[in-house]
Amino acid sequence: MVSVVLKSLGFLVLLTSITLAGEQQDFEVIQKAYKLNSSNRQKLVQNFFKSYPNSALIPDIRMLVAASAPTVDGSISEYHKIISNYRYYSKRDAAFLSLCQLYYIKSDWGNLLSTCNQAIAECSASNYRPIFLQLRAIAHYNHNHYDDASQDCEKVPDYSRQLHTLAYSLFLKTEMDRQMYGYARQYIRGLTELLHGYSEAAIYPSCLLQLGQYYEYNRMYNEAWSTYNFLITQYPKSPESVKALIFTQNIKKYNPKTVAFMPDEKIIAQSETIDIKPDVEEKDTQLNQTIYYTITIGPFYNLQKAKELQKLIVNYVVPVHIVRKPKSFEIYAGHFSSLDEGMNIKIQLAEELGINGFIIEIFKEDGKQYIYGQ
Incomplete structure (x- = not known):
């Protein structure tokens, strides 16, 4: 009898091992x-869910599905699941982070704020907590809740003790100070610490550019x-050097000279406690310079493929140009005066055509063209 029981247990262990291996x-x-973007990936997922309905690997598979959804809203829905x-x-917590980043891309500040609140409350031990705080600060900023944003940065x-994380938080904090107090003492003190x-x-x-503006x-x-x-x-x-x-x-009209420029205690002491000057006192001179944004898509190694996609994209934005590179082709879609305008079209192309492009900045001066962000 004991022998039969042992044999049965051994068979169950073997069967379980085979199942887990499969x-x-x-x-x-x-x-x-998913790595190869295979056409049968959805079918494979469906078969897995049917064969292993209680598998501990199902959440990992759903993460793959969410990251590869053809639309932004589709990804958002999957991460919510x-x-x-x-x-x-x-x-x-990684699902929360991806969801927050998608709301950030969409400039959906209400959902970004609520999702960050939930992530911070439910993932208190997450290594992503500093990023959730930064993203929540940005959401507060866009709701004009500068005090709340400043507190999150603090x-x-x-x-975190990570250099880039600390620097970005302090940079956000200085921006809140500028919104609340203008180009005043608290603002330049924060910039001085950063620099x-x-x-x-x-x-x-970006800190240097802000200092120059100050x-x-x-x-x-x-x-x-x-x-x-x-x-x-x-x-x-x-990109900051283009603006600089x-x-x-x-x-140039003021005939400026090269001097020491790093702020110190003397500069801080000379600053106003609260800035009460108007934001704009005089107009800048008009120069033969322009900055605009476009969406780059590619590379393509087949010109016909690029032309087929070009015909689809012109239904959403114009102009759409095909650019010949040394060994490939790229599509440049749109001519946007602001980054937000370009981002709206980028999201629309992703949602409706499944096209993931990149926004680049193009600077023109005296007939010459400079491209940043590729």
Whole structure:
């Protein structure tokens, strides 16, 4: 009798092992199908759900489905399913993060705020908590809740010591200060901390550009000129350098000189406690310079394929050009005066055509064209 029981248990263990092995193999096949964008991937997913309805791998598969959905709203719907149905899923915080990022891309500040609130409340131990705080600060900012946004930025150092994360939070905090107090003491104090303590951070070129704007606003044209030129020299490929180049042209009429420009305690002491000057006092000179944005799609290695897609895209935006590269082709869609305008069309192309493009900035001056962001 004991022998029969042992044999039965052994058979069950063997059967379970075989099932788990098959389950893992099928999961790996699905992973490969999504990596290669195979046409049968949805069928593989359906078969897996039918064969292994209680599998612990189902949330991982749903993450693949969400990330590969043909529309932004489709991805949002899938991430909501994961968050709602798999409360104890180990990567639930990653689903929250992807969902927040999609709301950020759509500029859906209401849903971004509520989703960040939920993520912060339900994923208290997540490594993504500093990012949730930053995204919630951005949502607060776009609701004009500057105090709430500032408080979120101040919480980030409690959860992260990562240089770029800390720098970006402080940068956001200075922007809240500027909104609340103008180009005043609290604002320049925050910029000073960034410029002296975070020179290796990715946000540093933006800090320099903001410093130049501060000086220009306060008619400190020598300091503004020197800041802009330092930015152009040290970060020539950054989008900020394009704007700095325009700003230098605007202040040439003041015959500026190169001087020391890094802010210090003296600059802070000279600043106003609250800025009460109007935002605009005089118009910039008109220059033969333009900046616009376009959506780049590709590369394509077949010209006919690019032309077929071009015919579809012109129903959504014009102009649409095919650009010949050394070994491929790319499509440039649209001619937008603002980043937000380009983002709206980018989202529409993703939702309705399943096309994921990239927004680039194009700067024209005296017949020459410079492209940034590729």
